Amino acid sequence: MMIMLTFDDAVTSSNYEYFQTIMDQQFRNPNGCPMKMTFFIYDNRRFNDYNLTRKLFLEGHEIGSHSMSHRFPRSWWSQASVREYKEEFVGQRRKLSQLAGVPWENVRGLRVPFLSINGDSVMEMAKANNFAYDSSCVSRQILDSTQNALWPYTLDFVPSGDVCDQPRRPTRSYPGIWEVPLTRYSCGDGKIGSMLDECQGHIIGSDVASFFWRQFAHHYRTHAPMGIFMHATFLHREQGALNGLVEFLREVILLEDVWLVSVGQVVDWMKQPTPTTGLHSFKPWKC
Numbered sequence: 001m002m003i004m005l006t007f008d009d010a011v012t013s014s015n016y017e018y019f020q021t022i023m024d025q026q027f028r029n030p031n032g033c034p035m036k037m038t039f040f041i042y043d044n045r046r047f048n049d050y051n052l053t054r055k056l057f058l059e060g061h062e063i064g065s066h067s068m069s070h071r072f073p074r075s076w077w078s079q080a081s082v083r084e085y086k087e088e089f090v091g092q093r094r095k096l097s098q099l100a101g102v103p104w105e106n107v108r109g110l111r112v113p114f115l116s117i118n119g120d121s122v123m124e125m126a127k128a129n130n131f132a133y134d135s136s137c138v139s140r141q142i143l144d145s146t147q148n149a150l151w152p153y154t155l156d157f158v159p160s161g162d163v164c165d166q167p168r169r170p171t172r173s174y175p176g177i178w179e180v181p182l183t184r185y186s187c188g189d190g191k192i193g194s195m196l197d198e199c200q201g202h203i204i205g206s207d208v209a210s211f212f213w214r215q216f217a218h219h220y221r222t223h224a225p226m227g228i229f230m231h232a233t234f235l236h237r238e239q240g241a242l243n244g245l246v247e248f249l250r251e252v253i254l255l256e257d258v259w260l261v262s263v264g265q266v267v268d269w270m271k272q273p274t275p276t277t278g279l280h281s282f283k284p285w286k287c
Contacts, residue, residue: 002225003216003252004180004263006038006135007232008066008111008195010048011056015232018242023059025246027253027260031280033287034059035253035260040066040111040135043095050099060287062262063102064109065092065131077116078168085118085125093129108132108264115182115194119170123155126177133178133267135229137164138194143185143215149224152180152270178267182229185215196230200237208244209251216252223257225266261285 007019019037027035039056041048041063057063067088080088093107110131112122117136126134133152140162141147150163155174163181164170184192187199188211196203203211212228219226228245235242252258257276261269268284279285 001220001223001255001257002259002261002266002269003228004038004225004261004266005035005228005249006040006111006263007230008040009042009070009231010044011039011041011052012047012049013052015236016049016052018232018235019056021242022246022249025250027249029253029259029261029285030256031282031285031287033285035249036061036262036265038062038064038109038263040064040109041092041096042066042070042113043068043092044070050095053096053100054102057100057102057106062109062264063096063100063107064111064135064263065089065096065107066111067113068092068095070113074114074116077112077114078118078166080118080121082121082125082128085122086129089122089125089131090129105130109180109267110134110136112136115166117166118168119164119166120168120172123170123172123174123177127174131177132264133180135180135182135263137166137169137179137181139163139181139183140165141184142192143183143218145218147218148222149219149226150181150183151222151224152178152266154178154270178270180225180227180263180266182227185218187211194229196228196234196238196241200234203238203241208238208241209247212245212248212252216248259285 182194187202
């Protein structure tokens with residue numbers, strides 16, 4: 001089973017300490033290769049450290065585009081045109097290439113700020129500019145013992161509201177583009193979230209690892225990829241969150257059929273489904 005760990009927004013000297021703590025654990029996949037994380041980065045040069053961004057890339061982690069501006073209001077993103085999305089996401093890809101040395105073709109994925117998409121505009125832009133995937137759609141269902149977790153899906157077909165529950169989801173097909181959706185889950189106390197930040201204050205620090213194990217059990221039924229999606233601020237604001245995350249990862253990676261991979265690596269597997277017995281030699285996952 002695949003587990004994705006992603007962080008949105010700028011890389012700074014403060015939040016890099018959290019990333020370093022995770023990397024210091026030297027988690028290894030069953031093929032002996034290090035775990036991979038995905039960082040969706042926006043440009044704001046007042047905050048983003050491109051030297052640290054490059055360091056993450058050289059460590060083997062995936063760097064994605066999260067826009068140039070991350071502007072307000074949130075509603076702007078659900079009304080943006082193809083041209084405006086290109087300025088934001090291709091512009092950020094260019095910055096990552098120029099300032100962090102991340103090759104253009106390695107910035108394969110994007111996530112729209114606030115998950116507030118204008119579906120047809122962003123997918124048309126992604127297809128025209130050779131992005132491989134988007135990860136901004138949110139499922140309608142709430143993951144529990146009665147609901148199966150979603151798999152990534154191709155936009156060769158128009159997505160339904162069940163798998164992309166935003167008001168302005170894509171209404172046309174975009175062959176070749178993949179969507180890696182965010183799944184809604186219960187944070188407790190009636191709170192529902194698709195990113196961990198939305199669970200702020202609803203997951204007690206000592207229960208963080210248990211929370212992840214509950215989500216893992218729901219995904220493990222069908223082996224659908226599990227996403228742990230957050231902003232690094234969650235690890236700062238939620239007491240015990242970093243320790244709980246590390247505890248969960250330390251235990252789950254001991255399972256022989258669990259892989260800690262980037263979002264791009266999940267898409268690679270979706271394009272070339274490979275049985276567990278063949279994953280040790282699966283080229284996109286080699287190091």
